[in-house]
Each structure stands twice: as structure tokens, then as C-alpha cells.
Amino acid sequence: MTIGNEDELEKLRHVGGVVARTLQAMGAALEPGMTTRELDQIGRALLEREGARSAPELTYGFPGATCISIGPDVAHGIPDDRKVKAGDLINIDVSAEIDGFFGDTGASFAVPPVTKRVERLCRDGRRAMWSGIRAVKAGGKLNEIGRAIEGFASKNGYSLIRNLASHGVGASLHEDPGEIPTWYEPRDNRRIHEGLVFTIEPFLSLGADWVEELSDDGWTLTPPGGQPTVQYEHTLVATSRGPVVLTLA
16 A cells, blocks of 8 residues: 555554554463463454454454464464463464554564573564664665565574565555565565555564464464564555654554
């Protein structure tokens, strides 16, 4: 989506704030012994209270209001009766629609106690995302985002999942400009035009560079080697003054 006026920007800010606050509340509610279905019910109730509809449910018929993945799963996990345990690394992805506008955000949460290595991975997952956000410039090239994220990952000894990417968003959950790599693609010459709305969501890993559907549910994605992997995601709009993040709580 390309924003055409201030009203559209405000509507995107509104839905972005709703998904951000929902994600924040779900992360705060995480505790050993609860099921991912119970966690999803918390998210559903918060979205419905704000008049929001779950985007994956609305768009793809996903069997849950939110995506909740317990490591080594990293994305598209279906909420069910699996219980959260101390030491788990859990990814929560929240996306929703209000009045035809979509917001998308996500984060990984480590349930204490966890190792220093996992603590560092979570910290650096956020830093990788912000490296990409800071590279956004109206008129600049889309691949500068991936260049910045890959530079951070390589410098700090991480790999990136290369079959999951950022994407356009706004009037639908996934839209033009299509997939936006969070690694450097030198042949990608697409430009970031002013008002473009998209996500930045690197999957930073301790060694994995791809994920597969290893379960039979048709959704859940996992590194074949089970390497710890985190994802952090914001929706933003490119402006002449730099990126405006729409999914801040």
C-alpha cells in the first residue's frame, strides 16, 4: 500500500497500535503451565475489544487469532493444548484488520530461566530489526534494508532465515511490493517510494538459514536442525523524513 493522505496514515496508526498492545499484553501474560490456546484466547479478546479482526484468520482461514510458535518452531504455529515451559523460546505474531486497514507485528519471548546465549539472541534479534528500519529512506533501494540486516548478522556471528521475508502490507495482509529480503540481494533494484507501507521482520538464528514444514499441520515452520531462531517485526511507512513505525505500543 502507498499512503495517499493523512486519514489513511491515522487509520494505519490505529490498527498498528492495537496489534502492538495486543502483542505486548500476550508477552506479559506468558507463564509456564499455560497453553498456547489460552494465550491465543487472550489475544483474541483484546483484538475483539478494539473492533479488530484477526488478519491470518480473515485472509487465510488460519486456525487461531494469532500465530504462536514454541521453539524450535519459528513461525505460523497453531495455538493448541501444548503447554509453555520454563526455558521455552516463543514467537508471537499478531496481525489484524480494522476498517480495511491492516497492521502486523511480532516478537520472540524467552521464558525464564534461559541461557545467556538465548538472552543475547533475543537482544540481537531486536537490534537486527532496527538496523533494517534505520536503512529505510524514501527514494532509496529496498535492498539496503537487507544489506544493513545481513551486515549486523554477519558481524555478530548469526545466520538469517532466507525463505521468510518482509512484505508489503496496509490494504491487505500481504501485498506489493511483495517479498522484501532481510538479507542482501544485489540484483534487487526496486526503490522505496514515499508513503510505501511494509514490514521489516528478520529471522535471526544460531546457525539456520531456512525453515520447512516439518509437522503435518500445513502451517508450522521449523529449522530442520532445530537451531534457536527469533523474529521481531514492525510495520512502517517510508517518508521523506525517514521511517515512521506504526506498530509501537
